[in-house]
Amino acid sequence: MKGIAARVDAWLVEHHDEVIRWRRHIHANPELSHMEYQTTDFIEEKLRAHGLDPVRFPGTGLRVDIGPDTGDRLAFRADIDALPVSELTRLEFASAVPGVSHACGHDVHTTVSLALACALADNAELLTHGIRVIFQPAEEVMDGGAVQVISWGGLEGVGSIFALHVEPKLKVGRVGLRTGAITSAADVINLKVFGPGGHSSRPHLTSDVVYALGKVITEVPGLLTRRVDPRTGTVLVFGSVNSGYAANAIPESGTLTGTIRTADIGTWRELQELMEELIGQVLAPTGCTYELGYQRGVPPVINDDLATALLADAARAIDPQGVVNAPQSSGGEDFSWYLEHVPGSMARLGCGSGEGPAHDLHQGDLVVDERAIGVGVRLFASVAEQFGGATGEVGQPDGFLS
Template identity: 35%
Template sequence: MTEQTVSTENLQERLFSKLEASNEDMIKIRRYLHMHPELSFKEYKTAQYIQDFYKELGVEFRANVGGNGVVARIKGAKPGKTVALRADFDALPIQDQKDVEYKSTVDGVMHACGHDGHTATLLTLAKALHELRDELAGEYVMIHQHAEEFAPGGAISMIEDGCLDGVDAIFGTHLWSQTPYGTVEYRTGPIMAAADRFEIKVQGRGGHGANPHQTKDAVVIGSQLVQNLQQLVSRRVDPIESAVLSVGSFVAENAFNVIADSAELKGTVRTFQPEIRDLMETEIARVVEGTAISTDSEIDCKYFRGYPAVVNHAAETDFLVKTIEGLEGVEAVEGAPQMGGEDFAYYLENVPGTFFFTGAAPEEPYPHHHPRFDFDERAMLQAAKILGAAATGYQGE
């Protein structure tokens, strides 16, 4: 065993000891944030809370990075690499239906995806790293990102504002309510999908329900569109590849005896490969054009590209797995790609890194974005240890 290995192990032990000592405070931070959620691009008090935390520590930070983002930097006493760690902090427009003491106090808004836990984890880890700064090599960039839930998201504007300046690698995790505590899911290459959306407006010709022959029924036309669109994945995408097309909204509100004059459809497309993403956009336009011609109607389609796929780098993912294998009480498992989207993708387009899922399933797990969503709070300490071990251990890579 080399002297450097012994030194790294000793540092890790001290880091873990500090994280364990701060576990109760981490839970308090998470619960406070859970009780005071804020929507994407409106996270002013949350951003101030993060700033106040770093002010009290005496850690250098920048506020209003790319919007409401906060970036803190912790410099070690020894030269080394610059490693970034990221946590998001926005909430969702969902009514909290949990019966817990830390239930959201904001009507119609809740942390239904674990971002409160992400923030508490990174703040606690930052405190531990700051206390060990005289023993650390390199620099640690704590990226507290706003607006992950709503495209265009906060990542891209924070990158444009310099949050990745000088960064050699980045690591990020998502507390995952569908994965058992003690399990970490990783994957080299695409791990989360590109998330696009579309809006289609059908303009037919309304009329009396008794005389459909005198109309161009927007409901029927919209129904044809739904059926035709649902065939794109099964008949236009190579079965070896993956894609999802879902129509989530179909609105044509009228009285019972009125043929709809217009209808609006909204949906999402999820893909992993850029060429499949291009294909889906092209084919949706083709289906819309063909349906308009065949029904003699006017159909307008708008396609909005959201976050690209999250594509993990091989070297950093391999390093993460080796790091986890050296820890007690956690198992690294190669997981399947997720069709959910994440703007962590933008960071990985700019610097090497990896994104992984930390198992956080509670006794009664609910999906992310569910009104009763919650997670096992023990997972925060585990996530902090993994991120801390990865960040400090990367100095030797």
């Protein structure tokens, strides 16, 4: 075998146990968004041990460049933060931090990119194109740490960018790809409704806040379906409603919160104005006053067609049968902000063992098949080889996927 991808294969075999220890250390020591200080220190220590010179971002997170400065580097992004979710797995390396865990698999993303960077550093003489690996903080909070990374120059000199996200419903060894929208935009609505209050026997003498909230809950989602193309996958769901304290009293205020999601970036840019219009029209006849808070989240991840084709070629070089179609998700992902600036693509990395019950993301019982780490590293290495125009056979590293 020859080429950078084959060298990375060999590196993975030699460093298999070490890489697994990295992942388990990160998993056992999760840190919330903007608090990833120990995680950043750990990543920096490993990178420097392999002769690299990472650049830390203000606060947490870092980036590192490998290979020649070609002016249009190929970038790979990993998110490093954890969630405020208690781990329920009882693994030997389960989270040691109460109420915090890597329930979204970011420990795997971090380990994949860390192993990739170290393997490339140890074989940098084969690189014909510059590589940047970005370890991004705060993916789990709006409007996402990607915005800060971009403002700190994280994309300067980058020509394209790639990422992956673990998918427990996809068997390990499979790579899910999709051209176009693979995630959705996700915005948050906070509505406060006010009235003078009154006795429930005399609703005609006041403005009924509870009735007004009910009209918004039942009418606005329906109106939305008549104002937005249904093919955009736009959906409004309210998650909480609060008002009142007694059966015979009309309250003076109430609150309603929810999310609105869409897979169409054009629709996303128009949603705030449309929601303000619809909610105002629905509440107007009730006599209530209101305050509408609309929090913009992240745009949908729109995978570039050429970048996705490159990912597909890279994945098939590893396993001709490994590529599957990824469904469009209604979840949000701040990788989308990078794609507002440079072309790129995000892949779904199968991490399900195929045994026992299927787990899900953002759940405390998420268990990842660690063989997915090797698949992810090899996928990125294959992308680097395909992108740089190098040649090389790709094999399967023992211990990661058989």
